[in-house]
Every structure is written in C-alpha cells, then in structure tokens.
Amino acid sequence: MTTNAGKSRFEAKLLRPAKPGDDPSWAFAVLPRDASERFPRRGRTTAEGTINGHPFRATLEPDGQLSHWLKVGRELLDAAGVAVGDIVTLELTPVNKEPEPDIPADFEQALAAWPEARKGWNNTTTIARVDWIHWITSAKQLKTREKRMGDACDMLATGKKQVCCFDPSGYYSKAFSAPEADN
Template sequence: MTANETESSFETELLCPAKWDSDDRWAFVVLPKSASEKLPRRGRTSIEGTLNGKPFQATLEPDGKLSHWLKLDESLLNRAKVTFGDKATFDIRAMEQEPEPTVPSDLESALTATPEARATWDDTTTIARLDWIHWVTSAKQAKTRVKRINDACEMLASGKRRVCCFDPSGYYSKAFSAPKKLE
C-alpha cells in the first residue's frame, strides 16, 4: 500500500473533550470511516497531512469501532486558527514509513535491565515495537502496566517478537475508544 492509496480529504467538527488529562488545551476529531478504511492498520497509525492547509504529523489512535481518532494539540489549533466547534478541512495520508516510536521510560528501563529482551526488541519491526508499546500503555491501572512490562520482557527474552492476543484496534476487546466529547 502506498501513501497515495491512503490519501483522504474530509471536513469535520473539532470536538472538545469532556475530561482533560493535563493543563494543555486540545481538541479531537473522529475520522470518517471512509478515511480510516484507507489506512494500513486499525491500530495506531502515523499520518501526515494538513489541517486547514497547515501541515502536521501525528499518530492516530484506534476508536474501538474500526476507525481512528486524532488529538489536535494547542499549537496546531493556533496555527490553523481553529477551536472547538469549528468545522475544519483535513487532508491526510499514512506515512510511507512508520517513524520509530518513543519508548516509555519504564519500559525502556526494563528492556535495558534485560539484555535478552533488548536483543529481540532491537530485532523486531517498527510496527511490532509500536504494538508492544501500545499494549503496555493501554493498561488502565498502574499494577497492570507493571505486569505487562514484566510480561513483555519475559516474552521478548524468550524470542517472542509480537504481542499475542492483543487487539490493537480495540474492536474485539473494547479496550480503546475516542474521548467523550463535552456536551
């Protein structure tokens, strides 16, 4: 699949999240199914494109309904001169090559402490590493996250290159969803 095959243009309303996870102001959009269906994966997918003509790169998150949602940070909102409730025009496409994901510090520390796990990690694909990170960071409780990091290191150390039994789209497990919008 080439980037051109994943191109989509659409107009949609910028939504305000009902809950804020930080002091930063951000908006979000849920991609139309027609745009999401063109993408190479139902899980996390990196895109590049424009918002009202202003370029950006981002990683889409799965919405648990076989589509994706996109978090728009305050900087991009300001550059595009848009805010909550505005209609905005998007032109997006999947990135030709998935960029190397940022490894959370707790997972990085565990990998560093387990050389066999690090060796397998370094030998996997970017997409596999993205799925491992997604599995770890999707834990809702701190103790679950710690368990997943330990399990990941054990599995990687034994030579396992992919997370098994993990639905990165959230469709079957209902693990993921777009934020609730402020009513």
C-alpha cells in the same frame, strides 16, 4: 482487510474532550470510516496531513470501531487558526514508513536490565514495537502497566516478536475508543 492507501479529504468538527486530563487545551476529531480505511491498519498509525491547509504529522489513535481519532493539541490549533467547535477540512495520508516509537522511560529501564529482552526488542519490526508500547501504555493502572512490562520482557527474551492476545484496534476487546465529547 482492504487497504486503499492514499490521501483522504473530509470535513470534521473539532470536539472538546469531556475528560481532557491534565491539559484542557486540546481537541479531537473522529475520522469517517472511509478515511480511516485508507490507512494500512486499524491500530495506532502515523499520518501526514493538513488541517485547513496547515501541515502536520500525528499519530492516529484507534477508536474501537475500526476507525481512528486525531488529537489536535493547542500548538496545532493555534498554528492552524482553529478552535473547538470549528468545522475543519482535514487531508490525511499514511506515512511511507512508520517512525520508530518513543520508548517510555520505565520500559526502557526494564529493557536495559534484561539484555535478552533488549535483543528480542531489536529483532522486532517497527509496527510490532508500536503495538508492544501501545499494549503497555494502555494499561489503566500502574500495577497492570508494571506487569505488562515484565511480561513483555519475558516474551521478548524468549523470542516472541508480537504481543499475543492484543487487539490494537480495540474492536474485538472494546479496549479503545475515541474520547467522549463534552457537550
């Protein structure tokens, strides 16, 4: 994979998700492939940027097509003075150092109950921790999530540093995609 780390500037339409979940106030934009290629990975990654000149920092999500999509929450929509349907100018730059991910409370409890798993967790890289959490939280059913947490603790306790058989881009597994836009 070729990386052209650096700032990208492009226009995108803010789309309303067809299935917004419990919060219908957010929008999203899909990055053009050439903008996405400026990031070091096709999985979850953090960007700093501006939307119509208003600064923000956000996690870009994989779209399953070797690109990313950006969730734009109500707070950012309001602060930037933009709305669903607007064509916005985005400037995005990869962060110099990926921030530590927030550990979901249930996984934090699992790690606390398994000292060897916690030790393994502490010996992984930030990017590996992002992938472990993404693998766990991408489960569609609670039963699957619970199994993945147990498997993660087992693998970490035995010294495994990365999730095996997990495609963080969703391209090969078709596990991830950008939200479907509401027409």
